[in-house]
Amino acid sequence: MTVFDEFNEVKRKGLPQILVIFGESKEMVQELKSQLLTFVNFEPTDLSQSYYDLTPNNSDLALEDLESLPFFSDSRLVILENLVNLTTAKKTILDEKQLKRFENFLDNPSETTQLVLVLYGKLDSRLKVVKKLKAKATLLEAQELKTQELIQYFSHETSLPRPVLSLIAAKSNDSFSVVKQNIDLVQTYALGREVTVDDVEKVVPKSLQDNIFALTDLIFKGKIDEARDLVHDLTLQGEDLIKILAILTNSYRLYLQVKLFQEKGWQENQQVSYLKMHPYPVKLANQLVRRLQVSSLKKGLADLIQLDFAIKTSAAEKAYLFDILLIKLTLKKN
CATH class of the missing domain: 1.20.272.10 (Zinc Finger, Delta Prime; domain 3)
Known part of the structure; x- marks a missing residue:
């Protein structure tokens, strides 16, 4: 089962109170984030939804949103991206006091607040806060797909024939992001007609x-x-x-x-x-x-x-x- 299959299961059951999307494949994390935003119908002007790509300047505001009760709806969705304190990257966004506030939320999450974390890299399992997070959250780890998984995924996402997808995957060295780029390339070249293997040979750059x-x-x-x-x-x-x-x-x-x-x-x-x-x-x-x-x-x-x-x-x-x-x-x- 791929991470996209796991995410489809999450969508079927409904968004959990705490969801963590993470992984070393940046492109796949971004794809999952994009699908998440579509699933929740994210709208920046919706006061029941908040999204923060964390920086030192907005961290306090993000934590206040996480700790606050919803005003204009029954629930609040808070999406935090790049909370690097939780990863193995040797960087920090939250200081010790802020990290304690985040930990307090994990200890006593408000029933009316849903949290989604979008992280690039591995979770640092040595940290106490990460151990708490793993105990409370649903985890979606974005790992590179194998050849057949790539072909299967994009066969659902596009109308391209499997032989075409197979050739694109091979010419893209089975890289998710490169496959996606090359699919866009051949579809643009085909101008609405069915894409053929010859189109791939002509258009996709040689690896x-x-x-x-x-x-x-x-x-x-x-x-x-x-x-x-x-x-x-x-x-x-x-x-x-x-x-x-x-x-x-x-x-x-x-x-x-x-x-x-x-x-x-x-x-x-x-x-x-x-x-x-x-x-x-x-x-x-x-x-x-x-x-x-x-x-x-x-x-x-x-x-x-x-x-x-x-x-x-x-x-x-x-x-x-x-x-x-x-x-x-x-x-x-x-």
Whole structure:
């Protein structure tokens, strides 16, 4: 069950007296906050609702709202964002006196007041106030969704076909915020018509993983000039050679596994199930290695691992060492 499923259950039962939305995924916390504001029909002019993005200047006012009885309705909703005292961040918004006031509310919450906390980061479970909060509150922790959870979530939120969402998730490195941005991008590009896989390929920017697949394709085809140009372009875009090397090494490891699967006659769905990874890179790997030899992939993987060691222990320039290996990989016979 994802945090969005948990939130749907909260909405079904009704907002609890104290709700805490927190997590290290800022984008998902913000998405939950947005859904919360929609659910409660938040309106800044509604005197029964208060929202504070806490600062030292408004903290006393926020606490007064929390402690006060409602005047114009039967209940009051108070939403406090960024009460960093409760997280593992080494920052404070409330001073000791203010924090004591907040703790007093937790000890004796008014039946007419509902509190929602929106926090970015982990709760500091060592704190007495956090222990009290956990005992009293409903907690929603925003954790990054896995591939299939992402696809499932956005299949409910949009009308995009699952193959399209699957490709977007792969090209977005399964990042919730990037998936959301890329969905907006392809929908804008499609201008109301049904979005296709081709639209995703055309519009969604290439990830570093996509570029590494393109690089290995050039390597396997012996196109040394194009391969060197691509690496040069990636470094100009700010990508570090160590990171490129790490992804390239992992890619070779995947290629070798896929090639061994092919020789056993395994289908792509069997490979995906065994590897427990997204179908998209497995599909690309199957296309890339079809005409390659196991021995060639083993040698390439060994060379990449050796390069990683050389870069970390040699005084030679890493760009020079990487270029030498790139030439070696590209010009060798497969």
